[in-house]
Amino acid sequence: MMYQVVANLTDNQISDLLNLYKNEFWSNKRTHEDVIQMLGASDIIIGLVDENEQLIGFTRVLTDFVYRATIYDVIVKPSHRKMGLGNVLINEVVKHPKLASVEQITLYCLPEMIPFYERWGFTTNVGELQLMFRKNQFFAENIYTSNKN
Numbered sequence: 001m002m003y004q005v006v007a008n009l010t011d012n013q014i015s016d017l018l019n020l021y022k023n024e025f026w027s028n029k030r031t032h033e034d035v036i037q038m039l040g041a042s043d044i045i046i047g048l049v050d051e052n053e054q055l056i057g058f059t060r061v062l063t064d065f066v067y068r069a070t071i072y073d074v075i076v077k078p079s080h081r082k083m084g085l086g087n088v089l090i091n092e093v094v095k096h097p098k099l100a101s102v103e104q105i106t107l108y109c110l111p112e113m114i115p116f117y118e119r120w121g122f123t124t125n126v127g128e129l130q131l132m133f134r135k136n137q138f139f140a141e142n143i144y145t146s147n148k149n
Helices: 011-022 032-041 085-094 111-118 137-148
Strands: 004-006 044-049 055-063 068-076 104-107
Touching: 004 111, 011 032, 011 044, 011 055, 011 068, 055 085, 068 085
Parallel strands: 068 104
Antiparallel strands: 004 044, 044 055, 055 068
16 A cells, blocks of 8 residues: 655645544534644644545644643544554654654543554553543534534
8 A cells, every 4th residue: 555644734635634534423523614723733743645645544643742742533544444554643653753752642542442552552551540521611512503503
């Protein structure tokens, strides 16, 4: 399989990313405008493109480049899964020169994906730490309102 790693997405590749997001329960409500904003605010973008310049894999990282980095949105086009492209994406992150001195890299995943990420040393053994999150009420109301129209 021929692919190229890119750090920026073209307009067509952003449309490809939106199509990838539409296939997943965790990202199927994302809009073009929000994805553009998200890409602009991401510290590291890793895309995989095929010989036709189509986006076939993607992930991104938010980081302070010293203490913490968090991987988000590891996604591979359904027709290109089981070809090792997820491995390529994670390898690109953990070997990224800008992340070489970051103390800790984290990610969130479904339980069935834990064995996949353990190959790079990710662990669920986090001691007493607990994941906490707060849903932004404005965002929740905005999605509810836009879905009613």
